[in-house]
Amino acid sequence: MTKISTGTITEIHCCALDDGPGVRTVVFFKGCPLRCLWCHNPETQNANPEPILRGGQHVTVGRTVHVDEIMDVVKRDIGHYRATGGGITISGGEPLAQVSFAREILKQAQASGIHTCVETSGYGDVEPLMAHVDLWLFDIKGFPKDYEQLTGGGFGLVEKSLLTLLRNGANVMIRCPIVPPFHNTQAYDDYLDQLKTLYPGIIEVQRLPFHRLGLDKYEALGREVPFIPPIPSADAPRSLPTNPSVPHATNSPNQTTG
Numbered sequence: 001m002t003k004i005s006t007g008t009i010t011e012i013h014c015c016a017l018d019d020g021p022g023v024r025t026v027v028f029f030k031g032c033p034l035r036c037l038w039c040h041n042p043e044t045q046n047a048n049p050e051p052i053l054r055g056g057q058h059v060t061v062g063r064t065v066h067v068d069e070i071m072d073v074v075k076r077d078i079g080h081y082r083a084t085g086g087g088i089t090i091s092g093g094e095p096l097a098q099v100s101f102a103r104e105i106l107k108q109a110q111a112s113g114i115h116t117c118v119e120t121s122g123y124g125d126v127e128p129l130m131a132h133v134d135l136w137l138f139d140i141k142g143f144p145k146d147y148e149q150l151t152g153g154g155f156g157l158v159e160k161s162l163l164t165l166l167r168n169g170a171n172v173m174i175r176c177p178i179v180p181p182f183h184n185t186q187a188y189d190d191y192l193d194q195l196k197t198l199y200p201g202i203i204e205v206q207r208l209p210f211h212r213l214g215l216d217k218y219e220a221l222g223r224e225v226p227f228i229p230p231i232p233s234a235d236a237p238r239s240l241p242t243n244p245s246v247p248h249a250t251n252s253p254n255q256t257t258g
C-alpha cells in the first residue's frame, strides 16, 4: 500500500472519555461514503474542506494535516493514556475512507506504545489497518434489510468487514445507535441480543442513546436535515410499530460526497 502521510480532518479532540477505554485523543477524519439519516457529524461527511456558519461567520471546516502534526498532539497525553488505559482513537467521518493515512497514524502510535482504536461503520477495506488496531469500535446501524435505506450503503460490505476482523482475531466491540423509530422495537432489541451468536468473537454489544445535537450543523452547512429524531424522553414507550416507515438516506449529486 502506498504510504500517505497527509489527510483531511475536522478536528483533534483531546481528553475524550467516550471513544474507547480510558482517556483518549480522538482524530476526526473528514469524508464518509455513508449518509446515515441521524448522522450528528454531517460536517465530516464531505471529503473536502467546506464552509460552515459559526457565530454568524463563514469559516472553513476541515484541513489537511501531516501525520507528524497529529502525533505531536497525541503524544502530549501519553501520561494520561498510561494512567487510564487510554490512547488514540481515529473516528470521523469514516477512517476507512482514508485508509493509508489512518495506517500511518496507527503505525506511529503503536511504535510509541500508544493503544490504538478505530471507530468505523465497516463500510470499506479493514485489512490494511488490522495489524495496527488494538480495538475496533464497529457500528451496526440497523437490520441488514434496512441498511441501504438508513445509511445509503448496503450491509454486504459491512458484514464482510466484520467477518474479516473476527476471523483474524481482532478485538471488536459493536456499537449500535438506538434512534426512534428505527431501532426501538422489540424485534431489533432481539436482533442485537443475537449478534454475539451470529458473529462469534464479538467482545461486547453496546446500545448508544440518540441525541439531536447535529441538527443545527445541517443548517450551518446549508443543507437540509434528512431526518429529525423525536425529542428524547425518559418515559418514552420502548416499543413502536414493527414496521416504521423508513425515509431513504440519499447520496444524491446535490449532496456533498465523502
Ligand code: SF4
Pocket: 032, 033, 034, 035, 036, 038, 039, 040, 041, 042, 044, 045, 092, 093, 094, 121, 151
Ligand atoms: S457513518 Fe453515518 S453517522 Fe458516521 S459519519 Fe458517516 S454518515 Fe455520519
